[in-house]
Amino acid sequence: EVVMTQSPLSLPVTLGQPASISCTSSQGLVHSDGNTYLNWFQQRPGQSPRRLLYQVSKRDSEVPDRFSGSGSGTDFTLKISRVEAEDVGVYYCMQGTDWPPITFGQGTRLEI
Amino acid sequence: EVALVESGGGLVQPGGSLRLSCAASGFTFSSSWMSWVRQAPGKGLEWVANIKRSGSDQYYADSVKGRFTISRDNTKNSLSLQMTDLRVEDTAVYYCARGLGGSDWGRGVLVTVSS
Numbered sequence: 001e002v003v004m005t006q007s008p009l010s011l012p013v014t015l016g017q018p019a020s021i022s023c024t025s026s027q028g029l030v031h032s033d034g035n036t037y038l039n040w041f042q043q044r045p046g047q048s049p050r051r052l053l054y055q056v057s058k059r060d061s062e063v064p065d066r067f068s069g070s071g072s073g074t075d076f077t078l079k080i081s082r083v084e085a086e087d088v089g090v091y092y093c094m095q096g097t098d099w100p101p102i103t104f105g106q107g108t109r110l111e112i
Numbered sequence: 113e114v115a116l117v118e119s120g121g122g123l124v125q126p127g128g129s130l131r132l133s134c135a136a137s138g139f140t141f142s143s144s145w146m147s148w149v150r151q152a153p154g155k156g157l158e159w160v161a162n163i164k165r166s167g168s169d170q171y172y173a174d175s176v177k178g179r180f181t182i183s184r185d186n187t188k189n190s191l192s193l194q195m196t197d198l199r200v201e202d203t204a205v206y207y208c209a210r211g212l213g214g215s216d217w218g219r220g221v222l223v224t225v226s227s
Contacts, residue, residue, distance in 0.1 A: 037213065039213050100162070101174070104159070
């Protein structure tokens with residue numbers, strides 16, 4: 001099973017400032033088809049998860065461009081260039097390269 | 113617009129059964145893998161099961177294997193999760209999600225297993 005480890009687990013931020021969340025996998029996430037199936041999700045308080053990024057860095061539709069993803073191999077990062085109030089919530093990384101099982105990180109709580 | 117609407121949750125005693133459903137619309141259901149993901153109260157996300165586009169193959173988390181069955185009806189754009197031998201630790205909000213990568217999610221349905 002691929003273990004996904006996020007850090008930090010809690011991230012206090014200031015409005016307008018950047019934020020960064022790290023996600024490390026216990027093994028490389030490059031699939032045999034050449035793609036890396038590493039996704040990022042946002043879960044606002046009281047809401048369902050929403051996918052922000054897929055295959056490391058591809059933004060889903062209507063996701064603001066202040067969200068970006070990077071990384072390769074076992075180390076990945078979600079960056080928010082300038083935090084806004086609506087970004088408060090919990091962020092999860094997820095790997096879909098080596099499954100079953102599909103595995104999620106523990107979640108990082110972003111708070112203002 | 114994509115919509116996934118779960119139903120069938122509720123309170124059930126340990127050892128009991130429950131069937132969840134997910135009504136899908138706004139996309140070609142038969143062309144999408146589908147998933148169930150759950151979230152225990154105050155906890156993170158846990159993948160539960162996936163089913164192939166045709167329904168021919170299903171995959172399960174070890175924690176539910178042998179107790180849960182995922183199925184789909186492509187003629188009705190519907191996804192189901194039959195849950196048997198429920199345990200207290202199965203208490204969670206269950207989400208229906210589109211695809212292996214979770215591109216879209218429903219609002220979830222609460223399943224509470226308690227005596």
